[in-house]
Amino acid sequence: MPGPSHPAGSLAAADALNRSLGTTRTEPSASPRLEALALAVTADQPVLLWGEPGIGKSAGLEQLAAGLGLPLETVIASVHEPSDFSGLPVVGDEPATAGVPMAPPDWAVRLARAGHGLLFFDELSSAPPAVQAALLRVVLERRVGSLALPGAVRIVAAANPPSSAADGWHLSPPLANRFVHLSWTHDPRIVARGMAGTWPELAVPVVDPAKAPGAAARARGVVSAFLTARPGLVHHMPGDAESRGRAWPSPRTWEMALRMLAVGYATGAGREALAAALTGAVGDGAGIELLSFLEHLDLPDPDRVLAAPDAFALPERGDRQLAFLIAVVAAVQSDLTRERWEAGWTVLAKAVDAGVPDVAARAATDLAAMRRPGWPVPAGIDAFLELLRQSGALTGG
Structure with a gap:
């Protein structure tokens, strides 16, 4: 039997030592x-x-996958060809009638079979x-070749700044604007x-179903009111290549900010x-302005107000009123429901009483469009x- 001086015995002892060093806890x-x-x-x-x-990007993803209970698939983007993401053509017996399907790689098939997972693209800037360009469809549409990834698959990527990446490239604006x-x-x-x-423990946020509708x-009120006040920030692509490869405001990234704000509230x-x-979605400039807007809003819960609209006092500031x-x-x-619809009109009427009907004009048009046949005019x-007659929102009985 080999002793400590034997090479195999030495490696066994080293492996045991390495395993002991790999045993850690979180707090x-x-x-x-x-x-x-x-x-x-x-x-x-x-x-x-x-x-x-x-600096631990990959380790953070492993911890996140474990916390979410998801299988982790790591793909080193820099060592793949475009066809690895757009799919490899597979010619069948009758390509003229059946077409040529684009076969997905094995990692995509494993995610599809699992039904969920965390897909990690590493070294994206290399x-x-x-x-x-081939990754655009994977990130936006969750499609790899002819295969649609399950909706429960989450996508995370990691990149080194081009100055420290091996053969680094700036990200293309279309790809950067999807993250x-x-x-x-x-x-x-x-x-x-x-x-x-x-090591620190990653706490996975849990959406409270009772808070989700409100x-x-x-979130819709905040983002819509902010962009109404700052229309120039709806879309602004930076002029230099490095900034275009990071976060900047566009309708797509405002939608991303809306979803994260809603999840944050819930x-x-x-x-x-x-x-x-939020700044990671729309960039520092637009994000800082949005955060300042948020800091001074302190909006009431709209569902609570709809439950007792007569007891509600309209905010005094115009930006808070609109939001x-x-x-x-x-x-x-x-x-x-009819009750909630009528309660909405009670709330909007308070804007008229406060002498600011123009603030409620757009909301009134949207609310009127929800009227079901047979509901009386409140x-x-x-x-x-x-205003509603001119917009055509009031039709029917």
Whole structure:
């Protein structure tokens, strides 16, 4: 039997030592960076982690997959060809009539069989432009060749800045605009504690079903009111290549911000994590303005107001009035009943009483369009009758 001096025995002892060093534990830790990642993934928004090599991006993804109970598929984007993502043609017996299907790679097939998973594209900034172009459909449409990935598959990527990436490239604007961009840095104190065997625990946010409808309505009110006040931020692509390869505002990224804000409201996400996620979607400039707008809104829960509309006092500031009225209409639309529809008109009537019917004009048009046949015209609609007749929103009996 080989002893410690025998090579095989030495390796066995070394393997045991390595296994003991791999045994670690986790502890609860307030990490806005980890929370922002978990928030974006929960909201089903593709995330791109930017950071220097060797700072734990891959380890963070392994922890996230474990926390979500999802299988992790890692794909090194830089070593693949475009056909690995667009699919390889497979010629059948009758291509002229049956067509030529595009066969997906094995990792896509495994995800499809599992029905869920976390798909991790590593070294994205080292992938040449042709590969980046092929990834567009995977990220946006969740299709790999002829295979549609299950809706429960989440997508995360990681990239090194082009200055430190092997054969680094700036991301193309179409690909960059499909991600929430998060900066991934290291905290020396966390690394030092991790070397002692204890790493921070990633807390996965959980959506409260009772809060979900109100959270969606509030998020719609906030984003719609903000873009009404700042229309120039709806779409603004930066002029330089490096900035175009990061986060910038567009209708697509505002939709991403809307979804993350709604999930943030429904999960009780921390302010720092929500700030990182929102600026990661629409960029620092637009994101900071949105955060400032959010900080001073403090909107009431629209569902509670609809339950007792007579007891509600309209906010005094115009931006809060607009955001709240949009949120009320969105809440009515999410659960449309005659009682809630009529309560919505009671709320809008308070804008007329406050001397600001113009603030409620758009909300009134949207609310009127939800009227079902046979519903009577409520008293609160009187102040908007002329506007609604001109828009054609008031038709029928």
